Amino acid sequence: MPDDKEKKRGMLDGFKSVLYGMAGHDMARYALKTRGSMEHLFILITMGDLLGIPILPPYYSLRLLPYVVPQVSTWKRRMLREKDLTDALA
Amino acid sequence: MNAVYTLIIGFAAIYLGYSFYAKNIHKNIMKPDDKKATPAKMYMDGVDFSPANRNVLFGYQFKSIAALGPITGPIVAVQWGWLPALIWIIVGTFFIGWVQDYTSIMLGVREEGQSFGALSYRFISPRSRSILLTFIYFYLLLIMAAFGKIVGYDLMTNPAVPLGVLLVISIGLLAGQMTYKWKMDIIMTSIVTVVLAFVGIWLGTLPAVQSLFSSINGAVVSTAADGTKTTTYALVFGSVTRPQFIWSLVTLIICYFGAVLPIWRWAQPINYVAFWIVFLGILAGTIGLLIWHPAFPSDFPAFTNWSGNLCAAADCSGIETKPPALGFLWPILFVTIACGAVSGWHSLVSSSGTARQLEKESDSLYVGGGAMFLEMFLAILSLLTAVVGVGVTKGFAGYVNMIAAGKNAGVFAVGLSEMMAKIGVPTSFGLPYGSVFLTLMGLTIMYLVVRFMRVASAEFLGDKVSLFKNTTFGTLVALLISALLIYTGFWARIWVLFGGANQLMASLALLLATLWLMTNGKKYMWTFIPFIFMFVTTIAALLMTAYNLLKQVLTTPDLPIDKVIGNWLAGFIAIYLVIAAVILAWDAIKALMRLRTQVPVKAN
Numbered sequence: 001m002p003d004d005k006e007k008k009r010g011m012l013d014g015f016k017s018v019l020y021g022m023a024g025h026d027m028a029r030y031a032l033k034t035r036g037s038m039e040h041l042f043i044l045i046t047m048g049d050l051l052g053i054p055i056l057p058p059y060y061s062l063r064l065l066p067y068v069v070p071q072v073s074t075w076k077r078r079m080l081r082e083k084d085l086t087d088a089l090a
Numbered sequence: 091m092n093a094v095y096t097l098i099i100g101f102a103a104i105y106l107g108y109s110f111y112a113k114n115i116h117k118n119i120m121k122p123d124d125k126k127a128t129p130a131k132m133y134m135d136g137v138d139f140s141p142a143n144r145n146v147l148f149g150y151q152f153k154s155i156a157a158l159g160p161i162t163g164p165i166v167a168v169q170w171g172w173l174p175a176l177i178w179i180i181v182g183t184f185f186i187g188w189v190q191d192y193t194s195i196m197l198g199v200r201e202e203g204q205s206f207g208a209l210s211y212r213f214i215s216p217r218s219r220s221i222l223l224t225f226i227y228f229y230l231l232l233i234m235a236a237f238g239k240i241v242g243y244d245l246m247t248n249p250a251v252p253l254g255v256l257l258v259i260s261i262g263l264l265a266g267q268m269t270y271k272w273k274m275d276i277i278m279t280s281i282v283t284v285v286l287a288f289v290g291i292w293l294g295t296l297p298a299v300q301s302l303f304s305s306i307n308g309a310v311v312s313t314a315a316d317g318t319k320t321t322t323y324a325l326v327f328g329s330v331t332r333p334q335f336i337w338s339l340v341t342l343i344i345c346y347f348g349a350v351l352p353i354w355r356w357a358q359p360i361n362y363v364a365f366w367i368v369f370l371g372i373l374a375g376t377i378g379l380l381i382w383h384p385a386f387p388s389d390f391p392a393f394t395n396w397s398g399n400l401c402a403a404a405d406c407s408g409i410e411t412k413p414p415a416l417g418f419l420w421p422i423l424f425v426t427i428a429c430g431a432v433s434g435w436h437s438l439v440s441s442s443g444t445a446r447q448l449e450k451e452s453d454s455l456y457v458g459g460g461a462m463f464l465e466m467f468l469a470i471l472s473l474l475t476a477v478v479g480v481g482v483t484k485g486f487a488g489y490v491n492m493i494a495a496g497k498n499a500g501v502f503a504v505g506l507s508e509m510m511a512k513i514g515v516p517t518s519f520g521l522p523y524g525s526v527f528l529t530l531m532g533l534t535i536m537y538l539v540v541r542f543m544r545v546a547s548a549e550f551l552g553d554k555v556s557l558f559k560n561t562t563f564g565t566l567v568a569l570l571i572s573a574l575l576i577y578t579g580f581w582a583r584i585w586v587l588f589g590g591a592n593q594l595m596a597s598l599a600l601l602l603a604t605l606w607l608m609t610n611g612k613k614y615m616w617t618f619i620p621f622i623f624m625f626v627t628t629i630a631a632l633l634m635t636a637y638n639l640l641k642q643v644l645t646t647p648d649l650p651i652d653k654v655i656g657n658w659l660a661g662f663i664a665i666y667l668v669i670a671a672v673i674l675a676w677d678a679i680k681a682l683m684r685l686r687t688q689v690p691v692k693a694n
Contacts, residue, residue: 013145014145017145019149021142021147021148021149021151022152023153024276025146027358029140031354032137032140033138034354035137074134075135077135078138083205084205085223085549086207086226086441087138087442088541
């Protein structure tokens with residue numbers, strides 16, 4: 001009996017996930033893309049300091065650096081990845 | 091035959107295709123390995139590359155691939171009779187449709203999430219990337235024209251529809267405000283906005299509202315001596331009537347906002363509300379059909395004739411504008427039903443979107459193949475709206491009349507409303523509901539297409555003409571070209587061209603898959619044969635359509651000026667697509683020859 005219940009709950013969860021995929025997954029992806037673009041801006045701001053060439057007053061860069069540094073590796077991957085127009089479709 | 095048997099045949103095809111053919115290829119040829127890190131895991135950046143649950147991805151993939159294609163194509167294809175359409179939907183999905191979607195995902199997964207442009211550069215030739223991208227631009231232009239005509243000429247010209255569409259759009263904006271600005275709970279937002287959307291669609295059906303929109307359309311109702319009423323409209327230019335002009339323009343304005351405003355502000359929340367309208371409509375229609383379970387009407391032919399000429403199969407004496415014969419069953423039927431059997435759009439979504447989110451390689455069949463088989467079900471349902479939804483209530487003559495009047499999508503709306511009537515939804519509400527449903531489905535894709543065209547023009551021309559980098563300018567150019575084709579093209583020809591470009595894109599995806607399989611020393615006939623079939627079929631369809639378009643201009647003396655422009659434009663687009671495809675194929679043959687002379691790599 002508990003197996004049946006678990007199976008039913010699994011099916012219900014699966015259906016909910018499919019429904020979410022149809023209705024809301026796009027929205028979540030777009031929110032992530034927006035966040036990614038904002039992170040790029042912050043990385044750009046601190047880029048000078050990362051290279052040892054201060055561009056902004058160091059106070060602001062130092063405040064941003066702890067948030068930016070963990071993102072540098074994924075940022076590099078995104079920047080260096082070959083992109084084309086079909087990226088705009090999905 | 092009973093309509094339910096058709097659904098059972100569809101389910102049997104899904105079961106056999108998915109459980110035996112697809113799984114066999116998946117296990118024995120592609121050999122997914124869940125220990126391998128997918129690009130979503132390997133390159134996870136929380137943005138483009140991010141693993142997602144297989145059920146979520148299944149829903150995402152299905153929503154991304156299902157638009158007006160699987161709905162309108164089967165309805166138009168019934169002009170050859172319901173049997174050829176049904177056979178192609180099932181056989182096309184079984185042997186080609188899922189193959190293309192699935193391999194597009196697997197190609198992306200195995201090749202580090204690279205897009206089709208990059209893959210064609212690598213596997214075909216360096217120039218193939220540029221050709222492919224310009225090809226995609228014209229393909230998207232044809233989507234704009236085909237969908238724009240359905241929305242602006244067919245659906246929105248019904249006076250019961252525009253208010254519903256405009257209110258649903260406004261409610262979508264409210265959904266965006268509630269979600270992103272007021273930070274309200276998504277469930278509450280969904281309930282409020284979906285209920286309001288239903289009220290909005292119902293408001294559009296009120297007689298006072300319909301009469302207002304009829305007067306905007308400039309409808310002139312004349313009554314003949316025998317009491318039959320005829321509605322006519324003033325012409326704006328050429329053969330374009332006032333409602334067609336107004337509502338196509340409104341559609342393009344809506345697309346403008348969808349393309350220039352932030353996605354969260356316009357396109358996304360409207361699509362979200364629209365999703366529920368579409369989902370509930372399909373659910374209600376399916377349940378209604380099962381309760382109704384009508385037999386196919388005896389006067390609805392299983393096969394009409396080889397040329398898809400409705401007037402040779404039915405009495406057209408009372409019809410002023412005769413529906414044109416679509417053309418020979420081969421190749422035209424195979425491009426008329428594009429999505430629903432096989433579609434190139436899917437390969438773009440699969441490679442650039444889904445492949446970068448796949449958590450495990452083994453999920454690829456469920457997500458790619460499964461979603462395609464589900465779309466096949468949608469195409470069968472759409473076929474049934476024409477054959478039983480319209481066929482049982484209005485007869486084959488009713489279907490012929492609607493096609494002759496250019497109400498291709500209207501057939502779906504009528505059929506769906508008849509199905510929903512069986513669960514108690516009155517047809518006076520169901521008909522505009524079906525039309526709003528289709529309009530929103532069309533608009534969802536059109537926003538995306540205009541956005542893409544804007545980005546493409548900035549990319550291609552931005553360095554030479556800096557104005558193209560301007561968002562508004564790029565969008566207006568895309569909309570102007572689309573408007574030119576919407577206002578001047580023959581819908582039936584545009585649809586065939588769109589289908590041809592779409593299927594050609596699919597064949598190019600299959601070509602890439604074949605080259606990839608050969609490179610990796612795997613069996614490739616299961617993609618190579620579908621590629622050959624689709625390539626030859628679509629080239630033939632495009633050439634035939636281009637010939638018909640140009641012949642019509644050159645041999646019809648009093649063709650309206652709009653149709654002259656439209657035919658030249660559409661004809662040249664068709665010829666360009668053929669030339670681009672032939673160059674790609676030539677480069678591909680050279681690549682194939684190179685691969686054949688190489689010692690194959692042992693399959694891993």
